[in-house]
Amino acid sequence: MDDPPFFAAEWLNADRPMALADFRGRVLAVEVFQMLCPGCVLHGLPQAQRLSQTFEAADLAVIGLHSVFEHHDGNSRAGLAAFLHEWRIRFPVAMDAPGTTGLPRTMAAWGLEGTPSLVLFDRQGRMRARHFGQVADLALGAEVMELIREARAA
Amino acid sequence: MDDPPFFAAEWLNADRPMALADFRGRVLAVEVFQMLCPGCVLHGLPQAQRLSQTFEAADLAVIGLHSVFEHHDGNSRAGLAAFLHEWRIRFPVAMDAPGTTGLPRTMAAWGLEGTPSLVLFDRQGRMRARHFGQVADLALGAEVMELIREARAA
C-alpha cells in the first residue's frame, strides 16, 4: 500500500529528513500546528508532548508538522527553531512544504480544516483519525491504545 | 474464580444492591473516595465522571465506593446523598461496610492506602490496578482500553 502523501520542506529536532514510511510498524501521531496559533500553543502541542511522554517509543511515534496557512511573513525557520526551544518541544518537527494556493501541501493533501489538528496513523501507515481542535486526553489515550493493540494483533 | 471481597453496607444511585459479579463481562472502575477528601472532590470523582462519559457502558462500568476511615461522625448517609446530588454524580455509589478497626471492610480487604483510589477490574472480575492519588487521563484512557481490548480477545 502506498503511504499517504507527506511533503516536508525541512526538519527540526531531527538528524535527517524522514518519510512516513520510516514510522511503519509503530502508531504515529502527527500534531499539525502553527507557532502563532493560540489553540496549538495552549492545547495541541502540550497534548502531543504528553503523548510522547506517556507511551513507549516502540509503540507510538510523535512528530509535529508546522503547516503555515496564514501570516506567512511572520513565520520563519529561525522563529520556529526558537519557539521549539523555548517551549521545550523535543519531538521531530517537519515544516510543511508551501503550496501554490497559500495552503501548505501536506495539509491540503490530508484535507485538514485548520490547526491544531492531530492526525493518527496505524502501524501499517494508514491514516485512521483526524481531530481538528481539542480532543480530551481520556478519549485520546483510549484511541491510541486501540491502535497500538489492534496492530499487535494484525 | 472467586470474586474479590466487596462489602457494601448500602447503595445510592442504584435500584438495588449489587455484587462485583454483577459487573462480570465488563471492565469495572471503582472510585474509592470520601466526600470530605479534597483530592477526591477535585480530581478523583471528576475523573470517574469523565470515565463514565467517555466509554461505552457495555465496555466499562463505573461505580463509587464511599470508604470512610476518618471523621466518621462527620459523615452520614444523608450527607453523602446530598453531596452526590450537588456534585451531579450519577453513577452507583456503595457505602463501604464499617470494619472493626476504623478502616472500612472493602478498603481493608483490597489493601488500599487511602483516598482517592481508582481500582480497575477486568471482564473476568480480577483486580488489575490500584491507583492511589492522581493518575493522568491519557495514561488511564490507554489502560482502560487495554483492559477492554484484552477482554474481547479472551
Add this chain to the structure above:
Amino acid sequence: MDDPPFFAAEWLNADRPMALADFRGRVLAVEVFQMLCPGCVLHGLPQAQRLSQTFEAADLAVIGLHSVFEHHDGNSRAGLAAFLHEWRIRFPVAMDAPGTTGLPRTMAAWGLEGTPSLVLFDRQGRMRARHFGQVADLALGAEVMELIREARAA
C-alpha cells in the same frame, strides 16, 4: 450607627463567639457558603483563603458564614468541622442561625440570593458589596483595597 444583623448559632475556628462590631475598624469580608455547594468549594472558599493570605490582618478580616438553606439533614456541626479541617480553612466560621422558613437568619436579613456570596463591610461596619457567584480576583483585590484606603481617609 447600628451594625447589620448577624445571627451566629455557633463558631468554629474561633476561641469565642464574635459580633460584627468586633471587626469595626477593619474591612471585613464574609464568605457565605455551604459545605455541599460545589461553587463554594471550587471558587468561593479558595478565594476567601487567598484574601486572608494577601491582605494584612490589620486591614482586612476574613470570616466564613455557613448558611445552610438546603440538605439540612446532610449538614452537621461535626461534618462542617471535618470539612474545614480537610480543606485547611483556618479563618473563623460562624454557623448561621436557622430561621423559621428554611432560610437561615443572617442570610435572610442580608437579602442574599444563594451561595457562594461574598459580602464586604467597610471599617465603619456598613455593608458595601454583596457578590453572588464568582468575582474575579483582579476586581476583588481592587475593591478591597479601595475600602481599605477609603477607610484610612475617613
Add this chain to the structure above:
Amino acid sequence: MDDPPFFAAEWLNADRPMALADFRGRVLAVEVFQMLCPGCVLHGLPQAQRLSQTFEAADLAVIGLHSVFEHHDGNSRAGLAAFLHEWRIRFPVAMDAPGTTGLPRTMAAWGLEGTPSLVLFDRQGRMRARHFGQVADLALGAEVMELIREARAA
C-alpha cells in the same frame, strides 16, 4: 521631574508613537514581554489583558513592551504583528529599541531581570513597582488600586 527613560523603536496597535509623558495623569502598567517566552504567553500577557479590561481607561493605561534579548533572528515586526493579532492583544505595544549589548535599551535602563516583567508607574510618572515573573491577581488588583487612589489624593 524627568520621566524614566523609554526607547521605542516602533509601535503596534497605536496610531502614533507615544512617550511615557503621554500617560501622565493615569497609572500606567507596562507588560514587558517576548513573544517567544512561555511565561509571557501563559501568564503575563493574559494578566495585562485582564488589567486593561478591569480598570477604567481614565485610571489605568496598559501597554506592552516587546523587549527581545534572545533569539533575535526569530523575532520580526511581521511576526510580532501576527502574534498580537492571533492572541487578540489590543493594547498598544512598543518594540524596545535594540541596544549595543544584546539587551534592548529600555529593558536595560529599567534594570529588569527578564520577561515577563510588569512595571507600574504612578500618575506622576514615577516607576513604583517592577514584578519579574508571576504576580497574583488579587495582590495586583490591590496594588493598582492603591496607586489609583493615592494619585487622586495627590
